[in-house]
Amino acid sequence: xxxxxxxxxxxxxxxxxxxxxxxxxxxxxxxxxxxxxxxxxxxxxxxxxxxxxxxxxxxxxxxxxxxxxxxxxxxxxxxxxxxxxxxxxxxxxxxxxxxxxxxxxxxxxxxxxxxxxxxxxxxxxxxxxxxxxxxxxxxxxxxxxxxxxxxxxxxxxxxxxxxxxxxxxxxxxxxxxxxxxxxxxxxxxxxxxxxxxxxxxxxxxxxxxxxxxxxxxxxxxxxxxxxxxxxxxxxxxxxxxxxxxxxxxxxxxxxxxxxxxxxxxxxxxxxxxxxxxxxxxxxxxxxxxxxxxxxxxxxxxxxxxxxxxxxxxxxxxxxxxxxxxxxxxxxxxxxxxxxxxxxxxxxxxxxxxxxxxxxxxxxxxxxxxxxxxxxxxxxxxxxxxxxxxxxxxxxxxxxxxxxxxxxxxxxxxxxxxxxxxxxxxxxxxxxxxxxxxxxxxxxxxxxxxxxxxxxxxxxxxxxxxxxxxxxxxxxxxxxxxxxxxxxxxxxxxxxxxxxxxxxxxxxxxxxxxxxxxxxxxxxxxxxxxxxxxxxxxxxxxxxxxxxxxxxxxxxxxxxxxxxxxxxxxxxxxxxxxx
Amino acid sequence: xxxxxxxxxxxxxxxxxxxxxxxxxxxxxxxxxxxxxxxxxxxxxxxxxxxxxxxxxxxxxxxxxxxxxxxxxxxxxxxxxxxxxxxxxxxxxxxxxxxxxxxxxxxxxxxxxxxxxxxxxxxxxxxxxxxxxxxxxxxxxxxxxxxxxxxxxxxxxxxxxxxxxxxxxxxxxxxxxxxxxxxxxxxxxxxxxxxxxxxxxxxxxxxxxxxxxxxxxxxxxxxxxxxxxxxxxxxxxxxxxxxxxxxxxx
Ligand SMILES: Cc1cc2nc3c(=O)[nH]c(=O)nc-3n(C[C@H](O)[C@H](O)[C@H](O)COP(=O)(O)OP(=O)(O)OC[C@H]3O[C@@H](n4cnc5c(N)ncnc54)[C@H](O)[C@@H]3O)c2cc1C
Ligand code: FES
Numbered sequence: 097x098x099x100x101x102x103x104x105x106x107x108x109x110x111x112x113x114x115x116x117x118x119x120x121x122x123x124x125x126x127x128x129x130x131x132x133x134x135x136x137x138x139x140x141x142x143x144x145x146x147x148x149x150x151x152x153x154x155x156x157x158x159x160x161x162x163x164x165x166x167x168x169x170x171x172x173x174x175x176x177x178x179x180x181x182x183x184x185x186x187x188x189x190x191x192x193x194x195x196x197x198x199x200x201x202x203x204x205x206x207x208x209x210x211x212x213x214x215x216x217x218x219x220x221x222x223x224x225x226x227x228x229x230x231x232x233x234x235x236x237x238x239x240x241x242x243x244x245x246x247x248x249x250x251x252x253x254x255x256x257x258x259x260x261x262x263x264x265x266x267x268x269x270x271x272x273x274x275x276x277x278x279x280x281x282x283x284x285x286x287x288x289x290x291x292x293x294x295x296x297x298x299x300x301x302x303x304x305x306x307x308x309x310x311x312x313x314x315x316x317x318x319x320x321x322x323x324x325x326x327x328x329x330x331x332x333x334x335x336x337x338x339x340x341x342x343x344x345x346x347x348x349x350x351x352x353x354x355x356x357x358x359x360x361x362x363x364x365x366x367x368x369x370x371x372x373x374x375x376x377x378x379x380x381x382x383x384x385x386x387x388x389x390x391x392x393x394x395x396x397x398x399x400x401x402x403x404x405x406x407x408x409x410x411x412x413x414x415x416x417x418x419x420x421x422x423x424x425x426x427x428x429x430x431x432x433x434x435x436x437x438x439x440x441x442x443x444x445x446x447x448x449x450x451x452x453x454x455x456x457x458x459x460x461x462x463x464x465x466x467x468x469x470x471x472x473x474x475x476x477x478x479x480x481x482x483x484x485x486x487x488x489x490x491x492x493x494x495x496x497x498x499x500x501x502x503x504x505x506x507x508x509x510x511x512x513x514x515x516x517x518x519x520x521x522x523x524x525x526x527x528x529x530x531x532x533x534x535x536x537x538x539x540x541x542x543x544x545x546x547x548x549x550x551x552x553x554x555x556x557x558x559x560x561x562x563x564x565x566x567x568x569x570x571x572x573x574x575x576x577x578x579x580x581x582x583x584x585x586x587x588x589x590x591x592x593x594x595x596x597x598x599x600x601x602x603x604x605x606x607x608x609x610x611x612x613x614x615x616x617x618x619x620x621x622x623x624x625x626x627x628x629x630x631x632x633x634x635x636x637x638x639x640x641x642x643x644x645x646x647x648x649x650x651x652x653x654x655x656x657x658x659x660x661x662x663x664x665x666x667x668x669x670x671x672x673x674x
Numbered sequence: 675x676x677x678x679x680x681x682x683x684x685x686x687x688x689x690x691x692x693x694x695x696x697x698x699x700x701x702x703x704x705x706x707x708x709x710x711x712x713x714x715x716x717x718x719x720x721x722x723x724x725x726x727x728x729x730x731x732x733x734x735x736x737x738x739x740x741x742x743x744x745x746x747x748x749x750x751x752x753x754x755x756x757x758x759x760x761x762x763x764x765x766x767x768x769x770x771x772x773x774x775x776x777x778x779x780x781x782x783x784x785x786x787x788x789x790x791x792x793x794x795x796x797x798x799x800x801x802x803x804x805x806x807x808x809x810x811x812x813x814x815x816x817x818x819x820x821x822x823x824x825x826x827x828x829x830x831x832x833x834x835x836x837x838x839x840x841x842x843x844x845x846x847x848x849x850x851x852x853x854x855x856x857x858x859x860x861x862x863x864x865x866x867x868x869x870x871x872x873x874x875x876x877x878x879x880x881x882x883x884x885x886x887x888x889x890x891x892x893x894x895x896x897x898x899x900x901x902x903x904x905x906x907x908x909x910x911x912x913x914x915x916x917x918x919x920x921x922x923x924x
Contacts, residue, residue, distance in 0.1 A: 139736070139785075142744040200804040202797075202860060204818045211809055229823055235743050236823045243798035246789070277778060306738055339681060340716030340762060343741035422741065425760060426716050536728040583699050586734040586779040588727070 099522045101272075101514070102280040107133040107251075108500035109493070110271055110284050112258045112311065113292030115144030116234070116482070117465025119241035120489030121290040121496070126248050128497035133284060134245075134252040135273055137293075137591075138306070141242040144294050145304040145466075146485065149234030150346035150418060151218060152226030153482035155191030158215045162223040164188040171480060172658065173666055174220045174377055175445075175473020176618040176628070178324060178636055181657040182452040183470045187480070187487055194486040195227055201247075203240030205229045218347055218478035219375040226479040231348060231418035234482060256282060257591060258310070260517045261289060261318040261461065262510035268318065268460030269506035272517050276591060279584025281518060287503050288460045288496035291315060291448065292489065295466040296602045300441035300551070301543040303334055303344045307444075308595045309602040311467040315448045316601070320456040321640040323469040323651075324446030325602070326609035329476050329619045330552050331442030332381035336399035337435065338426050345419055345437055347478050349402065350374045352415050356385070357401040357434065358393040379475055379552075379619040380673045382439035386552045395436045403434035439552060443481065444606075445472040445619065449638065454492035457640075460499060464492035469636075474618025524593055525582060532578035535592045538569065542603065550607050553623050559611045566604050574600070601646075608648055609637040616672035627670045630660065687713035689763055691722055693733055694770040695780050704777070711763065719758040719767065720747060734780040742890055745828030748772060749781050755833035757890045772833050774840055787841040788829065795846070795874065797853045799862040808861040821898075822856035824891050825849070831885035831895050837878045845875030848885035848895030855898040868909060871902040879903075 109125045111118050114136025125132045136143055157163055167188040172179055195205060195213060205227050206214040217224040229236035245252065258273040270285040296309025312322055333349060333356075335341040350356075356374055358364050368384045369376040376384075385400050395401050404412055409431045413420055416430070423430045448463040450456050450470065456463050465485040472480065545565055549558035577596060581589040615629040616622050635650045660667045689711045696704035709731065711722045720737050727733070736746040740759045747758040750770040758769075775783035831848040832838060838847035851871060858867035879899045886894035 138738055139746060142746045143738050145739075148739045148741065148743050200799070200862065202799050202857070204810060204815065204823070204860065206819065207810055207812075207815055209812070230819045232743065232823055235826070236818075239823065246793045247796075247798045249793075338716045339714060340718050340721070342718075342759070343739070418743075426762070534730060536730075540728075580730055581732045583697055583779075585697070585699060586782050587732070588734060589732040592727075 099279075099518055099525070100281060101283045101518075102278075103275070103282045104285070105133055105282065106285045106505070107131050108286065109133070109288050109290060109496045110135065110286035111290045111292060111493075112271065113144065113294065113465070114138055114140040114254070115146035115292065115294060115465065115485065116237055116241055117146075117294075117485035117489040118290070118292035119238070119245055120486050121292055121462075121464055121493035122250050123241070123244050123248060124490045124493030125290070125497040126250050128494055130497035130500045132250050133286070134250060135256040135258055135282075135284070136252065136254055137257045137276070137310070139254045140245070140252050141238045143306065145234070145307060147235045147238045148304065148343070149482055150231045151348055152216055152228035152233050152479045153191070153237075153486070154218065154221060154226045154477070154479040155195065155483045156213050156215055156225050156227050157223065158212065158225060159223040162225060166222055167225065168658070169663060170221050171477050172473070173663065174475050174477040174618070176475060176672070177473065177634060177655070177660050178617070178653055179473035180451070180470030181655060183450075185657050186452045186491070187471055187483055190487050191483040194483070194490075198237055198240040201240035201244040203229070203236045205233075205236065216348065216351055217375075218351060219372070219381075220377045220477045221479075231346060231416065237482065253282075257594070258314065259521070259594070260513060261314050262513050263318055263458070264506040264509040266319060266458065267506060268458060269510060272514050274521065274594075276586060279587060283514060285505055287500040287505060288462060290492045290496050291461065291463045291467055292465045292485075292492070293467050295444040295447060296599075297328065297441050297444045299444075299599050299602050299606070300328060300546045302441040303331060303342075304442070307466070308599060309444070310595065310598055311463075312447060313598040313601050315456065315461065315463065315467075316639070316641055318461060319458045319641070320461060320463070321449040321638050322447060322605060323449050323636045323638045324474065324609075325444070325605040325639065326613055326637065327445035327474045327619045328441050328550070328606065329378055329443040329445060330382040330439040332378050332385055332439045333402055333437040334440035335435070336438040337395070337397040338423075338428050340426050341422060341428070344440070344442065345402065345435070348416060349404065349419060352404070352411070353407055354402055354404045355406070356381070357403055358388045359395055359401075360393060364388055364393070377475060377673055378442070378478065379621065382552050383621055385439055397436050399436035399438035401434040402437045404430055405432060405434060441547070441551070443476050445469065445474065445476050450488075452491075453495050454488050455495065462492040462496045464488040474620060521590070521594065524577065524579060525590065527578050529576040529578050531576055533573045533576045535577065535579070535589065535596050538573055538577070539592070539596060539599075542569070542599070546603060550610055553621060554610055555623050556611065559607055562607045563604070563611065566600055566607065570600055604646070605639050609639075612637055612648065612650070618672065621672055626672070628672050629670070630667065634660065681714060682712045683714070685712065689713055689722070689765045689767075691763070692766070692768045693780070694768070695733065696777055697779050717763045719751060719761045719763055719769065722763045723758065734782045736782055743826060745826030748828040748830050748833070750833070755830035755888050757828060757830070760890045772829060774829070774833050785829065788827070791841060791846065791850065792853070795850060795854060795870070796865065797857055799857060799860040800865040801862040802864065804862060810861050814859050814861065817859055818856070821893055822852070822859065825852055825856070825893060826891065828890065830888045830890060834884040834888040836882060836884065837880050838875075843875070845878035848899070850874065851876055851899045851902065852893065852895040855902065868902060868905050872906050876902050
């Protein structure tokens with residue numbers, strides 16, 4: 097197969113991604129008058145984890161005592177004060193507008209008898225403030241966004257994987273992409289790029305396996321900074337048994353009153369956290385479950401029991417519709433039997449550093465949604481992500497369009513970057529190593545090691561072991577990474593191998609950051625440093641590239657809106673969680 | 675690919691899986707190929723296909739969510755349109771691509787026509803004043819929750835419909851009828867959807883309820899068609915029984 101650029105696009109704004117953040121950015125940029133092109137590795141609206149988000153979006157302070165400030169405090173407390181406070185303020189203040197906007201696009205969300213939006217509570221939130229649509233909030237959100245994209249006639253291309261952002265004199269001038277459907281390259285000239293490729297939780301054996309962190313590597317190569325990469329949030333309740341059932345058992349399971357039980361039938365969360373019980377923050381629940389499992393009190397198949405059998409059956413059918421139906425289709429009745437769950441990676445809180453205008457350090461590069469750091473700090477609060485992607489998708493789209501209105505196309509001076517990238521792909525296709533390394537085997541090995549050493553419970557020894565493995569893979573395995581399928585169309589083996597090369601970079605950053613942070617905070621729990629250390633570690637660990645070398649830097653957090661001393665109850669504690 | 679190893683209890687127990695393969699670059703005709711997959715109780719077809727990826731058999735298929743919320747993995751399984759992530763693997767299963775659309779490779783079909791048609795039928799709320807305040811009757815919220823929000827546009831029902839053979843049929847097909855009903859129920863929508871549905875061929879529906887039978891989410895597009903028909907008749911549209919113009923003579 098010969099590889100070449102066979103299509104060139106020129107556009108004002110290029111949006112990379114196909115979830116809610118990308119859609120929102122494309123819509124806002126179009127409304128600002130820009131010419132927009134959306135490139136998505138999957139199919140727009142069907143890819144990414146936006147359509148899979150079940151729970152809700154925290155943007156409606158319905159309770160009379162609730163306010164943006166309280167939401168802000170909740171977010172910071174969960175995030176261990178590592179959040180970018182300017183960004184969080186925007187998130188908490190600007191969210192509400194988007195419910196009615198989505199409804200204009202065609203979505204509808206659940207309402208109470210008095211006509212106001214129904215709200216539910218998520219772990220770590222002090223009030224009920226999450227608007228939802230049954231168990232399918234993200235899907236309903238995408239229903240609206242896809243309709244608006246179609247209505248506006250935004251140009252979109254499905255199954256195109258962006259490989260590299262192109263820069264001229266340090267400014268964004270476009271991107272190079274691989275058309276998976278055709279097996280040819282696409283070159284895009286753009287005045288601004290919005291990166292909305294989601295997080296990299298798929299580096300771990302995550303629920304959302306397709307989140308492979310491409311965006312991180314593209315941004316890093318283009319000159320942007322990444323932060324907080326050590327904070328991988330585990331979703332505590334992930335379907336584990338019966339085997340065929342996949343995906344996370346949404347937090348609504350616990351929110352609606354579900355119990356977690358160990359093999360002795362005991363509600364163990366009662367003594368780990370008597371106050372919040374099952375609704376403690378996700379990482380705390382994850383660590384507690386792991387401790388129970390390690391203590392030999394796990395369930396039969398290696399998970400832990402989760403049960404709603406004590407709730408009224410019609411309540412389960414109505415409020416937990418998706419989960420109920422899902423298990424029913426495997427012949428399992430959650431009204432009568434407890435299921436087995438186990439914590440699995442869910443969300444990588446870190447990512448590209450962007451400010452409250454969604455700008456990165458690279459002129460012309462904007463980032464929105466799960467690919468960014470800053471909103472969630474050390475740990476994401478459930479149902480904050482769907483707000484994040486809407487608010488910052490919108491801001492990124494607008495600002496990118498404004499930039500496009502004010503600058504001309506850069507002289508495309510990126511020939512060497514394009515050639516280098518094409519060569520990388522062509523080499524991979526052409527390679528015939530004597531001892532070939534196949535992607536699935538290598539990837540499985542790394543999945544397991546990341547889960548074990550850079551997972552819920554971390555130690556210095558384990559993390560260093562992982563670093564050694566990453567180094568070994570880069571030296572020994574990557575040069576022999578080969579593919580068997582040489583065809584052009586829908587060559588998923590090629591796609592997976594290209595992702596494999598990227599994932600090592602993400603693994604390295606996460607593991608290095610986790611070794612560096614000698615404390616426990618948020619979703620980063622070190623068994624050898626189990627306490628929070630505010631004197632040393634109110635810092636973000638930031639990565640960037642300098643002279644082609646990865647540089648790691650610790651930067652003190654700016655507490656520009658609220659100082660930690662303003663929440664004395666929080667500051668006085670040294671638990672990693674609160 | 676699966677990120678945990680399959681919990682294989684008995685390595686002897688194996689299932690055979692037949693896949694209709696086709697790569698337009700190298701193959702003149704599609705051909706059947708059989709594969710062996712270890713038996714694991716409650717394993718789905720997606721997991722079997724991913725297991726084969728692990729073994730180096732890169733059969734092309736689409737998947738994303740694995741929990742029937744994205745609708746990308748529809749295929750013919752034993753001749754019936756189903757979601758691969760929602761179908762438990764059995765011995766001797768036969769997998770084919772959907773027949774309504776052109777095959778791009780193996781189990782991947784070209785669904786661009788769906789996108790185009792959704793745009794044609796204006797499946798968003800059409801309104802002159804979108805910013806106005808509105809209330810939503812509880813029965814609409816219920817209808818969205820129970821029916822409309824749940825459609826994942828997987829195209830299984832289109833495949834099963836005997837009254838809509840392809841995207842050029844005079845009846846658009848069950849999925850589109852359901853999506854029109856969704857739009858019609860949106861409080862902002864001001865378009866005459868009954869007229870539109872009528873023109874888009876709901877009269878060709880033979881009420882066989884095949885669509886309801888195959889819907890992985892247990893929805894019933896045929897019921898939506900019936901509701902449209904009833905409304906078209908009771909509201910006595912000027913010419914309720916019109917079909918879309920025959921484009922062949924234009
Ligand atoms: C099971 C589950 C449940 C969740 N529940 C909730 C919840 O209840 N509340 C909440 O607030 N959050 C929830 N989340 C988190 C939330 O869904 C995500 O954080 C959010 O949807 C991310 O949106 P996004 O638009 O940034 O990215 P995504 O929607 O993930 O989209 C990323 C897109 O980028 C594309 N892409 C990736 N790489 C490339 C490339 N190289 N080139 C081109 N395109 C590329 C992908 O195809 C994809 O379309 C949940 C997540 C999961 C997995
Ligand atoms: S993979 Fe999403 S519906 Fe099957």
